Amino acid sequence: MISRKAVSGTNLEQAKSHNRRVVIEAIRTNGALSRAAIARLTALSTQTISNIVEELETAELLRAEATLKGARGQPAVPYSINPDGGYSIGLQLDHQLAVGVITDLSGTVRARIEHPVDRPTPAQAMPLLAAIAGDLMRKFRFDRQRLFGIGVAMPGPFDVEGMTSVGPTALPGWQDFPVADELQRLTGIAVTVENDATAAAIGERLYGVARNLGSFVYLFIGTGLGAGLFLDGHLYKGSRHNAGEIGHMIVRPGGLSCGCGKRGCLERYVSLRAAYDRLDLPDPDHASPDVLEELLAQGDDRLEAWIADAVDPLRQAIDVLELALDPETVVVGGFMPLPVIEALVARLEPLHLSVSSTRARSTPRVLVGAAGKDTSVLGAAALPIFSETNPQFDVLQKPLG
Numbered sequence: 575m576i577s578r579k580a581v582s583g584t585n586l587e588q589a590k591s592h593n594r595r596v597v598i599e600a601i602r603t604n605g606a607l608s609r610a611a612i613a614r615l616t617a618l619s620t621q622t623i624s625n626i627v628e629e630l631e632t633a634e635l636l637r638a639e640a641t642l643k644g645a646r647g648q649p650a651v652p653y654s655i656n657p658d659g660g661y662s663i664g665l666q667l668d669h670q671l672a673v674g675v676i677t678d679l680s681g682t683v684r685a686r687i688e689h690p691v692d693r694p695t696p697a698q699a700m701p702l703l704a705a706i707a708g709d710l711m712r713k714f715r716f717d718r719q720r721l722f723g724i725g726v727a728m729p730g731p732f733d734v735e736g737m738t739s740v741g742p743t744a745l746p747g748w749q750d751f752p753v754a755d756e757l758q759r760l761t762g763i764a765v766t767v768e769n770d771a772t773a774a775a776i777g778e779r780l781y782g783v784a785r786n787l788g789s790f791v792y793l794f795i796g797t798g799l800g801a802g803l804f805l806d807g808h809l810y811k812g813s814r815h816n817a818g819e820i821g822h823m824i825v826r827p828g829g830l831s832c833g834c835g836k837r838g839c840l841e842r843y844v845s846l847r848a849a850y851d852r853l854d855l856p857d858p859d860h861a862s863p864d865v866l867e868e869l870l871a872q873g874d875d876r877l878e879a880w881i882a883d884a885v886d887p888l889r890q891a892i893d894v895l896e897l898a899l900d901p902e903t904v905v906v907g908g909f910m911p912l913p914v915i916e917a918l919v920a921r922l923e924p925l926h927l928s929v930s931s932t933r934a935r936s937t938p939r940v941l942v943g944a945a946g947k948d949t950s951v952l953g954a955a956a957l958p959i960f961s962e963t964n965p966q967f968d969v970l971q972k973p974l975g
């Protein structure tokens with residue numbers, strides 16, 4: 575089935591690599607396409623498409639499928655992504671877990687490893703991440719020439735003076751640490767780093783509920799809370815790479831004190847850490863999200879009370895995001911167990927009146943993420959492929975003429 579969304583390209587010679595990405599993206603989001611179908615979706619000329627398809631087939635990034643009989647006799651060859659055309663490694667580091675995956679060009683996970691960690695410092699985590707990358711490549715053998723690179727997702731914010739260095743939700747000792755350079759030195763592989771919420775937005779855009787969306791916000795509920803901003807077909811990162819750190823937006827002036835030095839921050843009400851605190855767990859630093867799922871199943875009163883208290887701040891955050899950014903939808907996900915997120919989201923209605931409260935919408939205002947707890951690590955794995963194969967996503971937004 576062909577998506578309603580069109581993909582456009584330009585025929586300028588200097589935009590050749592852009593056009594390659596447009597073709598790959600058209601096939602990746604729609605499934606196998608003939609050259610004629612690509613032409614209809616992209617507005618690239620037939621000649622341009624023929625050249626690009628041939629080039630990508632030679633590079634083994636695309637492969638020809640069995641010929642389809644056209645309605646009027648013209649046989650058409652559909653082209654699909656060659657999963658084995660390229661591979662990527664995704665690594666995710668959080669307070670308690672390091673996860674690594676190898677995905678192929680189609681995004682299928684070919685190997686996965688996870689390791690418990692305990693709020694690791696760079697000195698502890700970097701050798702571990704390098705070892706996970708090495709183990710993944712021993713577990714799943716492939717032609718190293720076809721490795722696009724390593725993508726890393728970890729909690730933000732990055733390099734903010736006076737904020738979060740002592741906060742319970744940022745990892746300790748990572749201020750100013752050159753993660754990409756150091757991991758590249760240890761592995762000899764190109765490394766891209768992104769915060770976990772942005773990586774999750776990419777994961778959800780590629781594999782989840784945001785597949786065909788051009789503007790959405792991903793609210794990542796982890797130890798803290800952050801937002802990944804995918805706007806007008808682009809990831810929006812901000813001037814210092816900290817856009818979306820809304821966990822430290824004040825939702826209750828004079829409210830609960832936050833590790834960042836302020837009071838009443840959103841993540842003091844909506845985060846794993848906020849839930850653990852509310853549950854009076856003996857050791858919230860070492861609590862696991864599974865605890866929340868178990869307590870929810872038992873109908874635990876304290877968890878119910880936390881959910882009830884988290885609804886208002888979350889609703890307010892969604893209101894601000896809708897009014898400021900006018901996204902198609904807000905996707906909620908992260909390390910918070912899915913049933914708990916569903917219970918929280920189920921209570922959000924009625925949402926505040928905002929620019930998003932129109933009946934003329936094709937997606938609900940709030941969606942629960944579909945890519946699961948591996949959303950971020952899948953997004954991390956997509957980082958190297960993403961920069962290699964994806965067009966500026968804005969081209970996905972031009973409607974068919």
Ligand SMILES: [Zn+2]
Nearest residue numbers: 822832834839
């Ligand atoms: Zn704060």
